[in-house]
Amino acid sequence: MSVTFDGVVTESLAKQIAEQIREAILDGRLKVDERLPTEMDLAERFEVSRPTVREALKRLAAQNLIRSRRGPTGGTFVNRPSIADASRALTESATLLVSLGEFSLTDIAEARDALQRSCARLAATRRTPDHLGRMAAEIAVQRDPALSGEAFCASDVRFHRALVDAARNPVLGFVMGSVIEALQPASNMVIDRFRDRTQAADQHQKLLDAVTAGNPDAAEDAVAALIATLKAQYARAQDAWESRHG
Structure with a gap:
């Protein structure tokens, strides 16, 4: 391995080492499937202890950037990035930011509005029977009063x-994955007691009908109506919170 690394300071050594190796992977200095030096070699290069290096490698493994293999040809190797891994990391980061209060309900609604309009338009021309069946099945679930x-x-x-x-667009799928899996559940729980479930299921049905009919304009309009309802529910939730804590 011809990659060189900068010296590190004493604070959070493992984190800094992990970040340097991560940057080398992301900018291509370390190639996919390339073997990393041994723990001992890395410890010598960074002038740290082997446990510190081991902790740095654990951080990288947790991000799925490296993998370990045992045996005569074993060692630690650079992983090939995947959309699923990147999406999972993005979702975890978004979930953390939501828990820290970095995103307001208004921020979430605006993001959903912009992105889901595009998704709805594309879905109206690209959906398959499987997609329609999944959407219809969830509407049936939502109509259960119990x-x-x-x-x-x-x-x-x-x-x-x-x-x-x-929508069958991998970029939208990647971005919307974090919006749906991290941001939407948080906002859902906030507004749950203000939600009219029948209205929600009816709005979902209108969206499904538009997508089924292959009508992009109607699909976008259905999303706009759904988001407008959500914004009103967010406002009610905010008013209720302020009345309790004001």
Whole structure:
């Protein structure tokens, strides 16, 4: 391995080492399937202990950037990135930011509005029977009056995941994955007690009907109506919170 690394300071050594190796992977200095030096070699290069190197490698493995293989030809190798791995990392980051309050409900609604309009238009011309069947199945679930709030929210997420999948655009699917899997559940739980489930299921049905009919304009209009309802529910939730804590 001809890659050189900068010296590191004493604070968070493992994190800094992991970041340097990560950057070498992302900018192509370390190639896919290339073997990394041994723990001992890396410890010498970075002038740190082997446990520190081991911790750095654990960080990289957790990001699925490297893999270990045992045996005579074993060692630690650079992984080939995948969309699924990158999407999972993005979702985890978004989930953390939501938990820290970095995104407001308005921010989430605006993002959903912009992205889901595009998804709906594409889905209207690219959907398959499987996509339509998944969306219809979730609407049937949502019409169950005995459904818990948590189960309804989970069904809502699955419905919109099916819509995104129906757009069949990998970039939108990648971005919307984090919006749906991280941001949507958080906002769903906030507004659950203000939600009219019958109205929600009816709006989902209108969206499904437009997608089924292959009508992009109607599909976009259905998303716009759905988001307008969500924004009104967000406002009610915010007012209720302020009245309790104001």
